[in-house]
Amino acid sequence: MTLADYLFPALLYIGVFFYAAGSLGLLRFQDAELRLHALTKADNVGLGFVALAAALHWGSVAVAFKIAAVWLFALMAAGATAQLMARRAKTAAERGTDR
Amino acid sequence: MNSLLPLLLVSLTIVPALISFALPDRLAVWRDAINIGFALSKLALVGALLLAAREGTITEWRYEFLPGHEFILRPDSLSLLFVTLSAFLWLITTVYAIAYFKRGPHLGRFFGFFNLCVLSATGVAISGTAITFFLFYELLTLATWPLVVHKGDEKSLRAGRIYLIYTLAGSAAFLAGIVWLKSLVGTIEFTAPPDLTGIPRLELTLIFILCIGGLGVKAALIPFHVWLPEAMAAPAPVSALLHAVAVVKAGAFGILRMIYDVYGIDTVSELGLGTPLALWAGATILYGSFRAVMQTDIKKRLAYSTVSQVSYIILGASLIGPFAIIGGLVHLVHQGIMKITLFMCAGALDNRMGIKLVADLDGAGRAMPVTMAAFSIGALGMIGIPPTAGFISKWYLGMGGLQSEASWVIAVLAGSSLLNALYFLPLLYRAWLLPPSKELAPVRELDGAWNRMLVLPAAVTALITLAAGAFATFPFSPLRWAELIAESGYLK
């Protein structure tokens, strides 16, 4: 059982822990901004750990780059959509509609 | 051998039909000329066929339109009788119709369908197999319907509807009969009657009932006759040629074919179907005459008289005996000529003087003497007073009845003649002997081309009625011809 064998499951568990935290935040927090905050932050970090674990698992540098690209896109998408949803939530709050 | 003469005979009338459809009303003169021209040329063609038949060369035309089915046009002696009759009367009625309508609207359509009717009547006459017969039989219905509804008013539409209900139901039964027989026995050619030995009696009787029932609708056997009086809503030329001659005769002709050429006389008598058919015909004769007496409208009365007269032919056919057969065949011709005379006179009276009801006939003799004279000859013929043609056919039918020990036939003939007298004589009495109720200016029916074309056709047919009666024994009379057919065809 080399170091990688120990590290791989550990990273996975940390990642899952962050995902769980994000979902818990989604359920517990009341207003929209807090939920968005929890979701984007926690899930992306969780994804980072899982990506790291996957990169280690396959070991080749090319795969690692591809996985890093995947993580990068996920971050970008999360950021952009969170910002849009926050803006929409704010305008909706002012107009009192829930659309 | 496969000669084109019969095909030409049938398809010749397509040309005037299409031309009549196409020509606009302003070219009516041309249309009339073409119609009369083609009627004459058809008569000439029939003459040619007659000569060929006299020398014994039977021409036919075959075309296999479905596997195992042949479309045969084969003018044998029986069909030539009917073809000559319809060709001749078609010429007469065309002249009459032109005069009747003068320059009315939508006549292109009228004459188009008129020609199609004659085409299908000729096709019915000279078809060689049951399928060809059915094809033209159905075409006849389709061609006559637009003529019945020609006026387009509520009455004629209702007449059209009733006409369709009866005739289409009848042809459906007839189709079922033919196909059933076909599936049992293979193609049904009139020239070579199929041998029906192997087939169980029940099926044969059922098929016979289906076919005769189907044909009986057009032959106006009760209770399928209802459409005929209703069809009187159609204009006079239509009821003259079609309902007195073409359509009704097609039904009777079909029954003759079934009895003589499909089943053969001995099978019919062996199955015991002859007498019930005769009884059915007899009942129609009496019922038709009885209802005719009660009618107030002239055309309705003539219609019911047609219902009873057609059954004479069927009576003759179903009484298996030489005289009865000759009587039936010759009545086919005589009834056609007499009835067309009556209808043409009734049409002329209605057209010129607006006489529709029996009551308005008072003094019509003085106003339109020629027409009334023709009408009287026709009426006397119907009653069967010598020397008219009617007497000849009733005489032969009576003799036929005696010959095949069916004495009740005499009673039926006598009774119906009495009823004929009952519903025709009062007409003549009113027309000739009673003073006119309102001042009837003499119509001077003979001067002017229109008048002559309207009146003369009836006069010609009236003279033929007399001639057929008086010179019955001459070589070219319808009677002699009927005997020729009977001997060559069916008394072997």
Next chain:
Amino acid sequence: MPTLMHLYPLTGAALVGLGLYGIVTLRHPLRQLLAVNVVGAGIFLILGGLGRGTASTDPFPQALVITGIVVAVALTAFGAALVVRVAEEERARDDTAAVEATGDSA
């Protein structure tokens, strides 16, 4: 004899039943469209799932499934446009009806 390989085709069969239930009970056309897609996915699972050998998966049904998915998306897109258009016409008819009801031009 059911084997491990039958798991996905069986879920496919379940999806077909579920989707058909959806089509029958859901009255709104868009929801029915969604149910139709569920049935389609179920059928593709059956088609693809039964093509799995011990070692490899048969590429032939995979191609059929891809063709099926593209045809499904084409029809769903047309269906959705049709639903919107029907709603639009319904709304236009209600507006004109409303105008006639109130009698004055809104």
Next chain:
Amino acid sequence: MSPLDLLVAVPLALMIAAVLLGSRGRLLLLAAIPVMAGLTVWLLLLPEGTAHIVGDWNLPLGILLRADGVAQLLVAATSACASIIGLYALREFAPGPSGSETAHGYAFWPLFYLLWGGANAGFLTTDLFNLYVALEMVSLAAVAMAAMGSLRAALQYFVVALVGSLAYLLGVALLFANYATVDITLLAGTARPDLATKVALAVMTAGLLIKAAVFPLHGWLPPAHAAAPAPASALLSAIVVKVGFVILLRLWFEAFPAIVAPAALDVLGWLGALAVLYGSIQAIRQETLKALVAYSTVAQIGYLLLAFPLVVTAAGSDRAWAGMTIHAIAHMLAKAAMFLAAGLMLKAVNGHRLEDLSGLVRVMPLTVAAFGLAAISLMGLPPSAGFIAKFLLLEAALEQGAVFQAAILLVGGLMAAVYLFNPLSRTFAGRDTPVTEAKDTLQTAAPLALGLLAVSLGFAGQAMVDISAGVSQAGPPAAAVGEVP
């Protein structure tokens, strides 16, 4: 080089041209008609059952195209119908006075060619999945054209058509899983009556019954066909329902003749009889003309199914097969003529009801004549192709002692006479309100040509029977089968 694939490729190429050129390119049709006519004649001249595979890959991987008797006749009738309906549509969808093009005017032509290509593909291939795609092509075009009439009816038609296609696809999936092939000719050889095949056949039959609008699953047809514009409803009623029927025919009589229980065939026969009665009664009850003609389609489809049990038993089965095929063609031509004529008549009086038709015979005699000719063929009166079909079916029925089918055939014909003579006799009635008669010779000639074709085919009975008798021999042509592990 063979017409089998060109008959599909050419309409698709025309569709591309139509998308590019829009309604300016609608005159392309005038080039399309001779080409398609040539291809059709070439197809008819092909010897029986000629088949070839697309590309160069043998079965079971490739797709086999084959022209058996049924396919040849139906492709020929489709070409005739589509060409004449296209000519009619040239006027119907002509751009507005200011040359402004409407969405319908633009979209009709690509959909028209898509439908034509799809129908040809459906008739000519023996591959079940390819038939699925062809069915989708035809249904998509059909729904889009129905949407040009009433959107709500089109939506209902769409949902039902989708369910039908899914049912068919489920059957194809099960069959492929069971036999590792979707080709009918291969299936014919290896068909075994196990559960998967029976379920597949049942589900596919249900789907195809929906597509062919057979009674109790016909609900979507009348509203969709009645509301669609005249050329569209003509295409729908004439061609679209036939594609579903032909696939059903291939499934039951070419793929699985061995395992089809006679009882199942009788059920279809009963369904057909019910369809005839129900369709006719409904048609008699209708007040609007196009609904009447649409219900008559439901009734006429019933005849096709009525013939199913007659095809299997020994005596007269070839006649029943010919009768069924000729009926499909006769109905195609006559129904197209009737819808076009009805469209013209209703446009002239801009009404929908039967009463509005009064007096039209004087105003538009040729259109009423076309309606009459189509009616003659639908009623099965001589001398039309409809009569030939009814006569052959009647003969086969009586030969096999199937008195019930014979009775339905005759009663159906009479009921057809009732609901078809009803509008016809109204056109003879008197009329008071004036009729705006837009004398358009092309649009008047189209239904008349179709009507005359339906009637004149009555004389070509022998030829049609010979062609339809070219039933494909069981099993694929040897050259087409590759090595299967």
Next chain:
Amino acid sequence: MTLAFDLILCLMIVGTAAAALLTHNALAAIVFFIVFGNLLGLAWLAMNAVNVAMAEIAIGAGITGVLLILTRQRLMALGDDLVSAETPGWLRAGAVLACTGLTALVGSAVLSVAPADDLGGPIAALLPELGIENPVTGVLLAFRAYDTLLETFVLLGALVAVWSLAPGNAWPRPPASLNLAESGGGSVAQAFGRLLLPLALVMAAYLVWAGSDFPGGAFQAGTVLAGGLIIAAIGGAVAWPRADNSILRAVLVLGPGVFLIIGLAGIALGRFLFYPPGFAKAMIVAIEYSLALSIGATLALLLAGRSVAPDHRS
């Protein structure tokens, strides 16, 4: 994959499908449907059908999901609240019975069939002749090329059908704009859209090229392209063209056209859709590139919908 993974995945698939069908809230239903689509993609991965997985996630979940969301939004704008009317109890009970019966029937039919890789062998044997390694692309574009040809025409036909729904005065104006900037979306959406479109083009090009040897292909690439176009439209970087724009029509027709021309050219050498021995790969790649472009444009326009009149709100 292990049994546990398969079992949980299948349960989740059926669960999300049931949720998508049974919830009353329309938005929730659509979101569940998208999740359902992604889980299906995983299922296809578990069955190592990678091509289908990509297609299912991109088209099944992606395009269809976006389509449903856009349609919901358009219906809400028209005042249709998407609540399906309450079906009567007996219909619901009857439906349950019928559907369970059907599921049991289909399930038992499925169980009675032994799953096997039947045509994998012969396909693998013929692949070298085509010069490509990805068997699915081989089947799609060579052995079943006729199917795929008809299918591309179905896609084109669907777009024409959507266009035919345009009301009288709207034709040939462009469809409703999805641009968020007009409704306060601001610069983020624009920047995001501008960045992603070129990326999508690169991805699509790669997918097509890889398609002949590795999982990928024209349809997956087309979907990625369509996704890029939609995001660019939302960001305002791309505006919908008018329906009678000739370049647009050329692009739409390019894919099916090239496919048909190559098919007809095949006739000269013998049979329809016949690829000359040496050129099979070149032909397939040419078809795939033109197809990807057309499918991308067609799917994007299918989502955009039909032409709208100038005063159209929503």
